[in-house]
Amino acid sequence: xxxGARAAEATGATxxxxxxxxxxxPVPGVEAWFCELVRSAASIDAxxxxxxxxxxxxxxxxxxxxxxxxxxxxxxxxxxxxxxxLALAPERVDIQRGHRGRPHVTGAGGxxxxxSHTGDHALIGIVATGRIGVDIEHEARQLNVEGVxxxxxxxxxxxMLAAQKPDLQRRTLLRLWTCKExxxxxxxxxxxxxxxxxxxxxxAGGARVAGGPPPYAPGRWALHALHxxxxxxxxxxxxxxx
Numbered sequence: 221x222x223x224g225a226r227a228a229e230a231t232g233a234t235x236x237x238x239x240x241x242x243x244x245x246p247v248p249g250v251e252a253w254f255c256e257l258v259r260s261a262a263s264i265d266a267x268x269x270x271x272x273x274x275x276x277x278x279x280x281x282x283x284x285x286x287x288x289x290x291x292x293x294x295x296x297x298x299x300x301x302x303x304x305x306l307a308l309a310p311e312r313v314d315i316q317r318g319h320r321g322r323p324h325v326t327g328a329g330g331x332x333x334x335x336s337h338t339g340d341h342a343l344i345g346i347v348a349t350g351r352i353g354v355d356i357e358h359e360a361r362q363l364n365v366e367g368v369x370x371x372x373x374x375x376x377x378x379x380m381l382a383a384q385k386p387d388l389q390r391r392t393l394l395r396l397w398t399c400k401e402x403x404x405x406x407x408x409x410x411x412x413x414x415x416x417x418x419x420x421x422x423x424a425g426g427a428r429v430a431g432g433p434p435p436y437a438p439g440r441w442a443l444h445a446l447h448x449x450x451x452x453x454x455x456x457x458x459x460x461x462x
Contacts, residue, residue: 253344
């Protein structure tokens with residue numbers, strides 16, 4: 221069966237709706253999936269059926285229907301992809317919240333996963349061993365470059381940005397942000413991570429961790445840029461920790 225057909229079967233999507241696209245990543249044991257979060261009402265209802273009670277309760281707390289629906293589609297797609305990996309029905313995938321609320325699958329050995337979304341799209345990463353964090357942003361996103369750099373970027377990163385023209389500054393900052401956000405999601409620190417102490421170097425070979433305090437010290441991290449559809453910037457961070 222072709223990959224697209226398997227993905228359609230896994231998510232219960234109709235032929236008229238987009239199915240997750242597996243992104244190219246030359247790293248053994250790692251999967252990256254790009255997901256469209258817009259679905260028909262019927263498809264969303266079908267996807268809701270595989271969610272756990274805690275997920276349904278969280279979905280109900282969203283004040284805006286569009287945010288609720290994006291959450292349902294993202295979680296259901298995650299469950300189907302994990303279920304396909306574990307040979308389980310999606311509703312039988314036991315997702316629990318662990319250290320600092322970071323989710324994991326009970327009884328899955330070393331399997332780890334992470335999800336990030338921006339607007340109507342999501343990125344899902346799955347790894348056989350180790351820890352994974354992912355982040356995705358739209359390349360056109362506008363932001364206060366100077367303010368974000370001052371608050372979240374290391375001195376060497378700020379110096380690099382200061383030497384660039386405005387639009388390149390913005391795109392470089394987004395790339396750095398996806399790296400740091402992906403790392404903070406791998407550890408479970410999220411926005412409490414010491415972003416200004418994590419130094420990410422960008423060069424022709426991609427991105428690498430040039431410095432940082434434990435657990436963000438170089439040597440145990442690999443950063444991989446992804447070519448995501450629709451002018452999105454995305455990064456997968458792989459951590460051989462804790």
